[in-house]
Amino acid sequence: MEAAAGSASVSKKSPKGKKEDLYHVLHKLPYGDSLYGRAKHAQLVEKDPEAAVVLFWKAINGGDKVESALKDMAIVMKQLDRSEEAIEAIKSFRSLCSKQSQESLDNVLIDLYKKCGKLDEQIxxxxxxxxxxxxxxAFNGKPTKTARSHGKKFQVSIKQETSRLLGNLGWAYMQKMNYMMAEVVYRKAQIIDPDANKACNLGLCLTKQGRYDEAQLVLEEVLQHKFAGSDDSRTRQRAQDLLSEVRSMLPQQHFSDLLGLDDDFIKGLDRLMNEWGPVRSKRLPIFEEISPFRDQLAC
Incomplete structure (x- = not known):
């Protein structure tokens, strides 16, 4: 009994051990005093990104969690506006990483290319x-993968990933002012997995092409809650701002539209008024404005 009690007491963690566990969980730190662990401590606890980069380099060269060290170092370098160095580091050392990690390294590269304005490489x-x-x-042949954002894990489907990549591709084309390609890509993304943010981008893309009626329809659908994410306040505000801009560019309704006149007559009158120029005085009736042309019309 005594021996059993003794072994049970040994198996229990001391209060000091529990505090260490809590410390590592709280700061999301790996256990032990490895180079990678020290790099994460510099990054997350000491808030010293420069020191963290040095330690991440040492971890990579020392073969200590190379995949994680390379990805984390690139992220810290991006925060330090050293994205060009981060790109070269990933290209140089990704061959040391497993096949399973290549996808996440590509995602980091896409963000780095975007940060540097390297649109062709991003595309x-x-x-x-x-x-x-x-x-x-993709996903090593699986239908879903586990992703992480802000410390939380969630499942991503192939469908969602395809739409996300198409959204990024559409935005890259927008930055290159290739609005026709951007439109094609955004429309494909919306067919696969529609959402309000990409709808706003499609609306912007159509606006850039001068297709204001189509842009208005897309943006109105966002405000009518027809897409996932339409409830987000920032997205709705963006859609409203874009819609206001689009409506200001639409041709104003002519006075003749309100009279229910014949379409052919309206078109002819509009053409004449475009030739005559704007009304010079709001006090003058419109037919006084066209009086100099009565003789021409009579002929």
Whole structure:
């Protein structure tokens, strides 16, 4: 009995051990005093990104959790406006990482390309990732994958990932002012997995092409809660701002539209009024404005 009690007491963690566990969980730190662990401590606890980068480099060179160290270092470098270095680091050391980690490294690269304004590289990589999905090689052949955002895990489907990549591709084309390609990509993304944010981007894309009627319809659908994410206040405000801009660019209703006149007559009158120029005085009736042309019309 004494021996059993003794072994039970040994198996229990001391209060100090519990505090250490809580400390690591609270700060999301790996256990132990490894190079990678020290790098994460510098990044998350000491808030010293420069020191963290140095330690991440040492971890990579020392073979300590190379995949995680490379990805984390690139993220910290991006925060330090050293995105070009981060891109080169990933390109140089990704061969040391497993096949399973390549997808997450590509996602980091896409963000880095976006930060640096490397649109051609971003577009090429996005197309390559979409091709892998088409070939059935994304997510290591599985229908979903586990992703992490702000410390929380969630499942992402192939459908959602395809739409996300298409959204990024559409935005890259927008930055290159290739609005026709951007429209094609956004429409495909909306067919696969529609959401309010991409609808706003499609509306902006149509506006840039001068297709204000179509843009108005898309943006009105956002405000009518027809897409996922339509309840987000920032998205709704963006849609409202874009819609106001679009409506200001639409042709104003002519006075003749209100009279219910014949369409052919309206078109002819509009053409004449465009030639005559704007009304010079709001006090003058419109037919006084066209009086100089009565003789011409009579002929």
């Amino acid at each position: 090429e990589l996005l197309k390559r990732k979409l091709k892998l999905i088409y070939q059935g090689e």
